[in-house]
Amino acid sequence: MHPDPSSAPDLAVPDHDAATVLEASAPTRQASQSGVSRRGLLGVAGAGAVGVGAGLASGLGIGTRESSAAQPAADVQSYPFYGEHQAGIVTPAQDRLHFAAFDMVSEDRADLISLLQDWTAAAARMTQGRDAGPFGATSGPYDAPPDDTGEALGLPPSKLTITFGLGPSLFRLAGQDRYGIAERQPAALRRLPHFPGDNLDADRSDGDLCIQACSDDPQVAVHAVRNLARIAFGRAALRWSQLGFGRTSSTSTTQATARNLFGFKDGTMNLKAEEPSLLEQHVWVPAGNARESWLTGGSYLVARRINMTIETWDRQPLREQERVIGRSKAEGAPLSGGGEFSQPDFHLTGSGEQPLIASNAHVRLTHPDNNGGAQMLRRGYNFVDGSNGLGRMDAGLFFLAYVKDPRTHYIPVQTKIARGDGLSEYLQHTGSGLFAVPPGAASGGYVGQALFA
Amino acid sequence: MTGHHADRTVRSPRRTGLALLSVCAVLSVPLLSACTENVQASSGPDGNPRAMSVQATDAGCTVSTDTAPSGNLTFSVTNGGSKVTEFYLLASDGLRILGEVENIGPGLSRDLVLTAPPGSYFTACKPGMVGDGIRSAFAVSDSGEALTPAGTDSQLVETANKNYAAYVKDQTEQLVSKTDAFTAAYVAGDVAKARALYPETRVHWERIETVAESFGDLDPKMDLREADLEPGQKWTGWHRIEKDLWPARAKGYTALTKAERKTYAADLVKNTATLESKVRTLTFTADQIANGSRGLLDEVATGKVTGEEEYWSRTDLWDFQANVDGARVGFEGLRPVLKQQDASLDTEIDEGFTSLQKLLDQHRSGDGFVSYDKLTKAEVKSLSDAVNALAEPLSRLTAAVV
Numbered sequence: 017m018h019p020d021p022s023s024a025p026d027l028a029v030p031d032h033d034a035a036t037v038l039e040a041s042a043p044t045r046q047a048s049q050s051g052v053s054r055r056g057l058l059g060v061a062g063a064g065a066v067g068v069g070a071g072l073a074s075g076l077g078i079g080t081r082e083s084s085a086a087q088p089a090a091d092v093q094s095y096p097f098y099g100e101h102q103a104g105i106v107t108p109a110q111d112r113l114h115f116a117a118f119d120m121v122s123e124d125r126a127d128l129i130s131l132l133q134d135w136t137a138a139a140a141r142m143t144q145g146r147d148a149g150p151f152g153a154t155s156g157p158y159d160a161p162p163d164d165t166g167e168a169l170g171l172p173p174s175k176l177t178i179t180f181g182l183g184p185s186l187f188r189l190a191g192q193d194r195y196g197i198a199e200r201q202p203a204a205l206r207r208l209p210h211f212p213g214d215n216l217d218a219d220r221s222d223g224d225l226c227i228q229a230c231s232d233d234p235q236v237a238v239h240a241v242r243n244l245a246r247i248a249f250g251r252a253a254l255r256w257s258q259l260g261f262g263r264t265s266s267t268s269t270t271q272a273t274a275r276n277l278f279g280f281k282d283g284t285m286n287l288k289a290e291e292p293s294l295l296e297q298h299v300w301v302p303a304g305n306a307r308e309s310w311l312t313g314g315s316y317l318v319a320r321r322i323n324m325t326i327e328t329w330d331r332q333p334l335r336e337q338e339r340v341i342g343r344s345k346a347e348g349a350p351l352s353g354g355g356e357f358s359q360p361d362f363h364l365t366g367s368g369e370q371p372l373i374a375s376n377a378h379v380r381l382t383h384p385d386n387n388g389g390a391q392m393l394r395r396g397y398n399f400v401d402g403s404n405g406l407g408r409m410d411a412g413l414f415f416l417a418y419v420k421d422p423r424t425h426y427i428p429v430q431t432k433i434a435r436g437d438g439l440s441e442y443l444q445h446t447g448s449g450l451f452a453v454p455p456g457a458a459s460g461g462y463v464g465q466a467l468f469a
Numbered sequence: 470m471t472g473h474h475a476d477r478t479v480r481s482p483r484r485t486g487l488a489l490l491s492v493c494a495v496l497s498v499p500l501l502s503a504c505t506e507n508v509q510a511s512s513g514p515d516g517n518p519r520a521m522s523v524q525a526t527d528a529g530c531t532v533s534t535d536t537a538p539s540g541n542l543t544f545s546v547t548n549g550g551s552k553v554t555e556f557y558l559l560a561s562d563g564l565r566i567l568g569e570v571e572n573i574g575p576g577l578s579r580d581l582v583l584t585a586p587p588g589s590y591f592t593a594c595k596p597g598m599v600g601d602g603i604r605s606a607f608a609v610s611d612s613g614e615a616l617t618p619a620g621t622d623s624q625l626v627e628t629a630n631k632n633y634a635a636y637v638k639d640q641t642e643q644l645v646s647k648t649d650a651f652t653a654a655y656v657a658g659d660v661a662k663a664r665a666l667y668p669e670t671r672v673h674w675e676r677i678e679t680v681a682e683s684f685g686d687l688d689p690k691m692d693l694r695e696a697d698l699e700p701g702q703k704w705t706g707w708h709r710i711e712k713d714l715w716p717a718r719a720k721g722y723t724a725l726t727k728a729e730r731k732t733y734a735a736d737l738v739k740n741t742a743t744l745e746s747k748v749r750t751l752t753f754t755a756d757q758i759a760n761g762s763r764g765l766l767d768e769v770a771t772g773k774v775t776g777e778e779e780y781w782s783r784t785d786l787w788d789f790q791a792n793v794d795g796a797r798v799g800f801e802g803l804r805p806v807l808k809q810q811d812a813s814l815d816t817e818i819d820e821g822f823t824s825l826q827k828l829l830d831q832h833r834s835g836d837g838f839v840s841y842d843k844l845t846k847a848e849v850k851s852l853s854d855a856v857n858a859l860a861e862p863l864s865r866l867t868a869a870v871v
Contacts, residue, residue: 325770331763331863336760349576353575355576366553406775
């Protein structure tokens with residue numbers, strides 16, 4: 017699928033880019049009265065001086081791409097929106113998240129298509145540090161509300177990515193085919209089954225559509241979802257949303273492994289952008305039958321809101337915490353020894369002939385070797401949504417994982433975790449969603465276009 | 470005070486000498502002399518004479534110093550070898566173990582923290598976890614500080630263990646006989662009697678819940694809640710019967726037939742008998758009792774105070790009390806040991822139990838408790854706060870008595 021398997025897919029900047037195209041037909045930020053240009057504040061070499069196109073992903077000049085395509089630039093500020101795959105999947109995980117699920121309020125197919133077109137155009141602009149609409153936050157008719165809400169003025173693109181997904185209910189809601197797409201619903205796109213211990217809140221689950229906005233600046237991520245929700249009014253309405261304040265996964269070898277709210281490194285074994293053949297094997301939907309061809313090169317997004325009883329966890333002895341995870345808290349090394357990236361030895365025993373990695377340790381149950389080789393690309397975020405009325409934090413991990421087929425890559429693993437993982441004692445799943453994530457759009461096209469062809 | 474982890478200025482998983490030095494640098498004047506003394510006596514890697522590093526390999530066991538002042542000692546053991554290793558501090562007879570850390574995988578580090586009075590000792594690494602280990606002499610000088618006794622009084626611990634085993638056995642026996650009465654009423658269709666016996670009987674289960682749960686296969690058969698089922702799994706045990714007795718919250722529920730009731734009842738009776746036979750020969754250690762005590766409070770925090778455990782019958786407060794009973798019995802048994810080791814922790818835990826019990830007593834009704842539904846949000850919150858207040862010091866019990 018990748019023309020150049022050594023390149024990090026999201027960073028393979030096409031020679032043309034979205035912003036250039038839009039720039040030609042829309043009033044530019046420079047023309048605005050405010051004089052504040054978000055793009056002008058990129059603060060990286062090349063921005064503004066070389067021109068609009070080069071200002072995007074300015075760390076990735078053409079020369080850079082040719083000389084070291086596999087190396088993500090350290091100072092990249094924005095990622096291209098258009099491309100083979102949607103950005104925000106293998107893109108190095110940004111620090112903050114705003115995730116939102118929507119339900120369609122219109123039953124008109126044309127409304128769904130126009131919504132996806134409008135979302136695509138706005139996302140293409142915002143990910144490049146531009147305003148949501150062509151006029152921007154501070155220009156346009158004086159008697160009209162601005163077409164951008166304005167809170168991102170003066171902020172750099174902050175690595176914003178916007179990733180769109182389609183839920184099972186979009187294809188079929190209570191047997192109804194509202195948009196003439198039911199026959200193209202992939203077999204794998206079904207509501208996830210009930211897993212042992214699930215305590216799902218309907219107001220934090222499912223949805224016809226979803227948006228994952230990731231950025232290093234929380235205000236930029238919120239700005240994106242807010243403006244996309246505004247664009248959707250009358251066609252789709254916000255169903256639920258979730259903020260994440262800290263990444264718990266690294267999706268690139270250039271990133272250090274982050275820690276979750278249990279205080280342990282999370283996602284040591286995660287799939288990485290630098291592993292294109294593994295991504296083909298585990299993340300991207302391969303070409304298949306005609307019914308599902310619109311999803312080729314896309315992926316499935318599993319979203320789970322997982323509450324952690326952190327107060328109880330914090331009272332566990334270090335011995336118990338490490339036993340439950342199966343790794344050391346300091347380095348994240350498997351208890352069988354080595355360093356963080358050493359492979360665990362599940363057979364090595366210690367005193368009393370007991371395995372050093374307990375039979376119900378999280379690392380044992382989730383390891384690909386014990387799951388038919390299945391791997392996920394995880395992109396989760398820590399959350400704290402205030403407190404819960406019991407004097408405790410409403411805290412946890414908003415789990416996001418991209419897989420090529422949830423039936424082989426998520427459901428069996430989660431069934432196992434829910435049933436036998438020592439960690440489950442400290443977890444409660446309170447929200448759930450499964451979405452098909454279409455491949456990336458080409459410039460001039462829109463996300464999900466092939467579904468309506 | 471010396472080398473307290475929380476004082477480190479840089480968050481690093483392993484302590485650094487730099488951070489400890491900075492602690493001394495920012496200490497106020499009255500404590501300065503203490504710092505100076507420590508630095509003069511320093512021989513440890515961090516400038517803290519009570520913090521030793523141990524480099525364990527397959528053939529060596531290098532301790533950063535062979536002497537330390539009496540008090541709270543920390544040995545930070547790093548396994549640089551290829552075998553799983555253990556580290557011990559042994560008394561001068563080379564037999565009595567003051568403390569140990571085991572199962573240190575190659576490349577991993579682990580701390581041994583203990584209190585050592587003045588005297589002669591041996592350090593020992595045991596690569597491969599076999600043999601006498603690689604030993605060196607280790608001397609603890611008299612720092613003049615008052616110390617808690619070294620190690621725990623084995624006589625007291627043994628008594629605690631015996632008493633706890635007897636308690637678990639007794640509760641299980643009561644569970645057996647009450648389960649017989651409960652299931653008989655249930656099968657006979659005497660709903661009122663079965664409902665009355667349900668929480669009374671479960672009290673004996675909940676008091677020893679952490680022990681019962683240790684039998685991995687038995688617990689799901691006996692105590693699984695409906696939400697914990699996986700697709701296709703058959704639901705049996707207490708809560709299956711509970712739903713049948715209190716179907717009010719179930720939508721479109723079909724009552725079980727007499728034959729079905731008989732089946733579920735017989736299954737519960739059989740599993741209870743199995744539990745009893747397994748418990749009969751159980752023995753306990755101090756850390757198991759202490760962890761079990763904490764574990765019972767965890768159960769309260771996750772399932773009872775939230776009203777999730779008894780979803781159908783709303784008898785959560787009975788379970789709440791029973792968990793607290795069990796936790797308290799574990800604690801009381803260990804108190805003679807704890808009083809020697811850490812009298813202030815003993816007081817703190819004792820007060821926590823007392824406050825929590827006072828709150829629980831406000832919700833008594835007859836021989837039992839009011840329905841969970843009757844609690845206001847504020848009452849649930851204050852119960853939860855009391856559980857947290859107790860659970861926090863209780864979580865330090867294990868380290869204090871082992």
